[in-house]
Amino acid sequence: MSSELRYDGKVAIITGAGNGLGRQHALMFAARGARVVVNDLGGGIHGEGKSSAAADKVVEEIRAAGGEAVANYDSVEDGDRIVQTALDAFGTLDIVVNNAGILRDSSFHKMTQADWDLIVRVHLHGAFRVSHAAWPILRDKGYGRIIMTTSAAGIYGNFGQANYSAAKLALVGLANTLAQEGRAKNIHVNTIAPIAGSRLTETVLPPELIAALKPEYVSPLLGWLCHEDCKESGSLFEVGAGYIGKLRWERSKGRSLPLGRPFSAEDVARHWAQIGDFTDAEHPGNINESMAPLLANMNSKSLGG
Ligand code: NAD
Numbered sequence: 133m134s135s136e137l138r139y140d141g142k143v144a145i146i147t148g149a150g151n152g153l154g155r156q157h158a159l160m161f162a163a164r165g166a167r168v169v170v171n172d173l174g175g176g177i178h179g180e181g182k183s184s185a186a187a188d189k190v191v192e193e194i195r196a197a198g199g200e201a202v203a204n205y206d207s208v209e210d211g212d213r214i215v216q217t218a219l220d221a222f223g224t225l226d227i228v229v230n231n232a233g234i235l236r237d238s239s240f241h242k243m244t245q246a247d248w249d250l251i252v253r254v255h256l257h258g259a260f261r262v263s264h265a266a267w268p269i270l271r272d273k274g275y276g277r278i279i280m281t282t283s284a285a286g287i288y289g290n291f292g293q294a295n296y297s298a299a300k301l302a303l304v305g306l307a308n309t310l311a312q313e314g315r316a317k318n319i320h321v322n323t324i325a326p327i328a329g330s331r332l333t334e335t336v337l338p339p340e341l342i343a344a345l346k347p348e349y350v351s352p353l354l355g356w357l358c359h360e361d362c363k364e365s366g367s368l369f370e371v372g373a374g375y376i377g378k379l380r381w382e383r384s385k386g387r388s389l390p391l392g393r394p395f396s397a398e399d400v401a402r403h404w405a406q407i408g409d410f411t412d413a414e415h416p417g418n419i420n421e422s423m424a425p426l427l428a429n430m431n432s433k434s435l436g437g
Pocket of ligand 1: 330
């Protein structure tokens with residue numbers, strides 16, 4: 133068996149750590165030696181109300197088990213205050229897990245501006261605010277691990293979750309760019325799309341599934357991704373029920389139309405099957421790789437019709 137992955141000397145912020153997945157992440161990091169900021173606004177699943185009880189309870193659990201933790205009750209929309217709590221309590225910061233979240237589900241035709249704004253504020257602006265406040269600290273020390281929490285609803289879409297899907301997939305874009313900007317400073321940024329029984333999912337999943345989909349099955353992925361030995365960055369994982377898989381973009385080989393003369397919708401229609409044919413598909417991993425067939429077409433005189 134490999135030796136235990138420890139976080140001694142490391143400071144971790146876990147947002148939304150008063151319940152569900154965040155609580156489990158916080159317990160795991162603390163049990164492995166990290167000093168943890170347990171952030172939670174303590175509101176309801178639709179973003180209503182606030183209370184210190186949720187974060188306090190998890191801090192008590194960590195301390196009772198011999199770990200070190202402090203509570204923070206700010207919204208992730210005030211991310212700088214959460215980072216300040218880490219600095220005040222522990223003097224530094226190494227790991228940020230952007231996990232806090234709520235739902236405001238509604239079919240698109242019934243969705244209000246308020247439903248849209250609140251979800252974007254908590255998920256997207258919240259992760260931005262916390263990560264942005266943490267960024268200069270991580271850059272200065274030349275070390276950092278950041279996790280974004282997206283959702284299958286963001287990756288694949290889900291009926292009644294236009295606001296949530298949009299905000300969640302935006303986090304993947306944020307993580308991909310931060311992974312590139314952070315690389316030279318040893319800041320790794322990855323995204324997880326978890327599935328777990330929690331108060332967010334108990335309204336949509338049957339009780340036996342809620343009981344089986346334990347948050348404990350998600351946290352070990354973070355345990356590895358956030359460890360100093362792990363070199364992974366800019367990646368996206370689906371995780372839950374003991375399954376962990378990595379996602380990447382796939383693009384059909386496609387069809388290049390000859391330049392130097394006009395082409396039309398009819399030409400597109402004529403080549404439609406080839407445009408969508410995933411035989412010999414490609415997996416561009418960055419913008420340069422993505423541009424390769426465009427540049428090749430610009431450089432070729434003619435590919436025929
Ligand atoms: P949960 O409701 O059990 O926990 C979320 C916590 O975030 C709550 O304690 C809540 O008080 C806190 N929170 C909400 N708004 C906050 C804010 N503005 N500032 C600080 N804290 C805030 O939910 P969960 O299922 O554990 O979800 C955790 C994350 O995982 C969320 O981002 C969610 O969208 C995502 N997710 C969960 C699932 C799942 O199957 N449970 C699936 C996909 C994505």
